[in-house]
Amino acid sequence: MLKSLKLAAAAALALTALLPSPSAYAEGLIRISQQFGTLYLPLHVIRDQNLFEKHAKALGLDDVKVEWAQLSGGDAINAALLSGSIDIAAAGIGPFLTLWGRTDGAVKIVAGLANQPNYLITSNPDIKSIKDFKATDKIALPAVGVSVQARILQIAAEKEFGAGNQGKLDNNAVTLAHPDATAALLSGSTEIAAHLSNTPFQEQALKDPKIHKILSSYDVLGGPVTPTYLYATTEWRKENPKTFQAFLGALKEATAWIEANKKGAAETYVRVEKSKLDPAFVQSLIESPESKFTIVPTRSYAFADFLYRTGAIKKKAESWKDYTFEELHNESGS
Structure with missing residues (x-):
């Protein structure tokens, strides 16, 4: 059930608790x-x-x-x-x-x-790369700091901004389940400017001409992941x-x-x-x-x-x- x-x-x-007996x-x-x-x-x-x-x-x-x-x-x-x-x-x-x-x-x-790839997608036409994010541009992902999307974002940030800067976009991240994040991005009525998504949500969002892809996890990691x-x-x-x-x-x-x-x-x-x-x-x-x-x-x-x-x-x-x-x-x- x-x-x-x-x-x-x-x-x-x-x-921090003990494993179940x-x-x-x-x-x-x-x-x-x-x-x-x-x-x-x-x-x-x-x-x-x-x-x-x-x-x-x-x-x-x-x-x-x-x-x-x-x-x-x-x-x-x-x-x-x-x-x-x-x-x-x-x-x-x-x-x-x-x-x-x-x-x-x-x-x-x-x-x-x-x-399968994870795409970082946005509704903001001014955001072409992760260098373009401002402090007010929020990035939705399943769990801030710990999810695979959060880690992909950190690896991308380190590659873009250099060693020690993996957390540069951590304050932009907010926790939202993929269905909710997709709805928020498409509505354009929330603070959500981007979504580090997965299939089928990212492809569903990209059907909207207002949405474009910034990067793929395959690009960040150098191949299939x-x-x-x-x-x-x-x-x-x-x-x-x-x-x-x-x-x-x-x-x-x-x-x-x-x-x-x-x-x-x-x-x-x-x-x-x-x-x-x-x-x-x-x-x-x-x-x-x-x-x-x-x-x-x-x-x-x-x-x-x-x-x-x-x-x-x-x-x-x-x-x-x-x-x-x-x-x-x-x-x-x-």
Whole structure:
């Protein structure tokens, strides 16, 4: 069932709390978070086709239960994971690495979701690059300071303004979920001048002639990027080995199905999200050469190195394998 978890801002304080005890876990029960956008399509397919149940049964788990939590923002998702409200977190590489560092590696990546770009878009014709932002020009993103969009903005700022200036646009950032940020940008009636977005919201906004693109995360990072990941505590995986394997098997099947059935995948997205978007439009986004559904991390280490080098996290990763579960280690990740 879909559980809508409304977490107060104070829930972010749970980042400093202890991880849930093993007694909170039970094989066959899995609670999965998701956010907004086509990046989360593999989770929609798992849910729509009952793939977790299928893989769990193959592993001898007949009495299983799946719960879905619609959350927005890395702080809320990390708080939910640490409180034991969810078992699988779905959030950007930024929130994940923040939690990985704060828990000394007690959380790890299960898999990536997809390679898709994040666009910084604006309704202000005078803003052509990040150098043009004034103090009053607000940039909407899912979570100030911690989201993958926030980190992309910081990496872009460091490249533009030089070492030590990664936070130059931090005061411009405001927290808004992608649907709300898109509506605010298109309305032109708020302080929101720009949105560091994701698919399909950024392409939807760019249909309006008043909106133009400033940059892409692919430009900032030097190529395709996996911005969003699924991650879990090492304790949960240890206590629930069959549940973990059933979920990973379901994810692999869903990912392969999307790549082979893009029309059907678009229809699934519209149906599960109850979206008003034209399925043909969603299909065009999934078929974009910039989009690839894969569980393999791409350019995640660029974020890990940046966050450690700038002091945002205190734990140093020597390789992308340091913060991923071993099931991914035979892949050509980065």
